[in-house]
Amino acid sequence: AQSVTQPDIHITVSEGASLELRCNYSYGATPYLFWYVQSPGQGLQLLLKYFSGDTLVQGIKGFEAEFKRSQSSFNLRKPSVHWSDAAEYFCAVVISGSARQLTFGSGTQLTVLP
Amino acid sequence: ETGVTQSPTHLIKTRGQQVTLRCSSQSGHNTVSWYQQALGQGPQFIFQYYREEENGRGNFPPRFSGLQFPNYSSELNVNALELDDSALYLCASSPRTSDYNEQFFGPGTRLTVL
Numbered sequence: 138a139q140s141v142t143q144p145d146i147h148i149t150v151s152e153g154a155s156l157e158l159r160c161n162y163s164y165g166a167t168p169y170l171f172w173y174v175q176s177p178g179q180g181l182q183l184l185l186k187y188f189s190g191d192t193l194v195q196g197i198k199g200f201e202a203e204f205k206r207s208q209s210s211f212n213l214r215k216p217s218v219h220w221s222d223a224a225e226y227f228c229a230v231v232i233s234g235s236a237r238q239l240t241f242g243s244g245t246q247l248t249v250l251p
Numbered sequence: 252e253t254g255v256t257q258s259p260t261h262l263i264k265t266r267g268q269q270v271t272l273r274c275s276s277q278s279g280h281n282t283v284s285w286y287q288q289a290l291g292q293g294p295q296f297i298f299q300y301y302r303e304e305e306n307g308r309g310n311f312p313p314r315f316s317g318l319q320f321p322n323y324s325s326e327l328n329v330n331a332l333e334l335d336d337s338a339l340y341l342c343a344s345s346p347r348t349s350d351y352n353e354q355f356f357g358p359g360t361r362l363t364v365l
Contacts, residue, residue, distance in 0.1 A: 141293075151296030170349055173356075178358070179358060180255070180341060180356035180357050180358045180359055181294070181341065181343075181356040182356075183353055186353070189353070196316070215305075227293050227294070229293075231351055237307075237351050238284060238296040238299060238307060238309065239284075239286075239296065239354065240296070241294050241295070242293050243291075243292055243293050244291075244292070244293050
C-alpha cells in the first residue's frame with residue numbers, strides 16, 4: 138500500500154540555523170510530491186511541489202526540496218530558519234487515480250529557539 | 252479572490268448525533284475534497300466531489316457522506332457520531348483539468364464528540 142513516512146515527529150532548531158525535514162514514500166512509480174505547512178488554527182499552505190524535471194525545487198518562504206529517486210525521498214530544506222517558521226510540516230504525495238487525492242505523512246513539528 | 256471557507260469553525264456534539272459541515276470552494280474551482288485530521292496525525296482523505304458526484308473515496312464508512320451543489324460548494328455529513336470522529340475536518344478545492352491541480356485548503360472545522 139502507498140505510504141508516506143516522516144521519521145521525525147519533532148525537530149528543534151535555533152533561529153538562523155539550517156533545517157532539513159525528512160520524507161520517504163513507498164510507491165511503485167514516482168508520484169507527485171508536495172510539502173505543506175500548517176500553523177495553529179490555520180489550514181494547510183503549499184510550500185512547494187515536484188512533478189517532474191529538475192530534482193531540486195524551490196518554494197515559498199525560502200524553502201527548497203530535493204527529490205532523490207534512488208532513496209525514494211523528498212527532503213525539505215531551508216538554509217536559515219526564522220522564528221516564524223515554527224509550525225507543523227507535512228509531506229504528501231499524489232498518485233495516478235481518478236480522485237488524485239493527497240496522501241499525507243504524519244507530520245513534523247518544528248520548534249524554533251531564539 | 253475569495254479563498255476556501257468552512258463553517259462552523261468549531262462544533263461540539265455528543266456520541267450518536269449527526270453533524271453537517273460546510274465548505275465554499277474558491278472561485279473557479281469545481282472539485283472539492285474532504286480530509287479528516289486527527290490530533291497529532293496527517294490529514295486523511297475522506298472523499299472528493301466533482302460536478303456534484305462522488306469521485307473517489309478513502310477508507311471511511313458509509314456514515315460519512317457528502318454533497319456538492321451547483322455552485323460547487325459542498326457539505327460533509329457524519330451520522331451516528333463516535334468519539335473517534337473528533338478531529339479537524341479540512342476541505343480543499345481545486346480546478347479540474349487533465350493534470351493534477353493544486354488543492355487549496357480551508358481553515359477547517361474542529362469537531363469534538365463527547
